[in-house]
Amino acid sequence: xxxxxxxxxxxxxxxxxxxxxxxxxxxxxxxxxxxxxxxxxxxxxxxxxxxxxxxxxxxxxxxxxxxxxxxxxxxxxxxxxxxxxxxxxxxxxxxxxxxxxxxxxxxxxxxxxxxxxxxxxxxxxxxxxxxxxxxxxxxxxxxxxxxxxxxxxxxxxxxxxxxxxxxxxxxxxxxxxxxxxxxxxxxxxxxxxxxxxxxxxxxxxxxxxxxxxxxxxxxxxxxxxxxxxxxxxxxxxxxxxxxxxxxxxxxxx
Numbered sequence: 573x574x575x576x577x578x579x580x581x582x583x584x585x586x587x588x589x590x591x592x593x594x595x596x597x598x599x600x601x602x603x604x605x606x607x608x609x610x611x612x613x614x615x616x617x618x619x620x621x622x623x624x625x626x627x628x629x630x631x632x633x634x635x636x637x638x639x640x641x642x643x644x645x646x647x648x649x650x651x652x653x654x655x656x657x658x659x660x661x662x663x664x665x666x667x668x669x670x671x672x673x674x675x676x677x678x679x680x681x682x683x684x685x686x687x688x689x690x691x692x693x694x695x696x697x698x699x700x701x702x703x704x705x706x707x708x709x710x711x712x713x714x715x716x717x718x719x720x721x722x723x724x725x726x727x728x729x730x731x732x733x734x735x736x737x738x739x740x741x742x743x744x745x746x747x748x749x750x751x752x753x754x755x756x757x758x759x760x761x762x763x764x765x766x767x768x769x770x771x772x773x774x775x776x777x778x779x780x781x782x783x784x785x786x787x788x789x790x791x792x793x794x795x796x797x798x799x800x801x802x803x804x805x806x807x808x809x810x811x812x813x814x815x816x817x818x819x820x821x822x823x824x825x
Contacts (some may be wrong), residue, residue: 693727
């Protein structure tokens with residue numbers, strides 16, 4: 573079991589198939605649990621209407637879902653009654669202007685089925701703009717920069733910095749150096765929580781899994797295997813924290 577506190581960044585780390593995506597999807601009730609329980613704000617999510625629950629979450633995943641419509645209307649999905657001014661403000665904050673100004677009809681350009689006329693980074697920025705427009709208190713983030721080129725990654729990082737200000741963030745981390753500025757790290761293996769704590773606490777454990785993963789990654793870094801402390805890379809992962817519990821995920825024993 574683990575808890576993610578309001579206003580803090582909780583990073584989920586682990587190998588492929590360890591349960592990171594499952595935990596995030598359970599938090600927002602994409603699926604119902606067969607055992608254990610999920611609490612948001614002290615309320616069991618199984619007792620909450622799914623549509624009401626989802627209004628508290630914004631999702632930014634690597635597999636962005638877009639529709640064969642204009643850039644403007646794809647962003648407006650975050651808040652269906654949003655004005656054009658609100659849509660454009662969210663788009664600017666998500667750094668969409670950089671590529672939209674090159675499109676033939678600007679924000680009224682049709683982007684193709686699932687955004688087929690856009691690059692991966694451009695699609696990610698539309699997803700972030702949509703989340704900014706929604707302005708939900710909880711952000712579920714699959715490390716969206718994992719497969720982007722350097723230029724697009726820079727724009728996406730800047731957009732995420734806007735999105736995550738003051739939010740409660742549950743991030744699926746694929747690279748250890750991404751999470752060193754998180755408030756809390758939860759290490760998963762085989763669907764189980766095997767370690768959790770702040771980055772500093774986990775680095776203090778000489779035989780801890782987080783430290784071992786950091787040392788393994790360090791072999792490919794300048795400085796070699798002696799550089800065993802994962803280095804922060806994405807500055808957007810720091811937010812202010814409070815002590816109020818927001819999310820608790822309880823796995824059955």
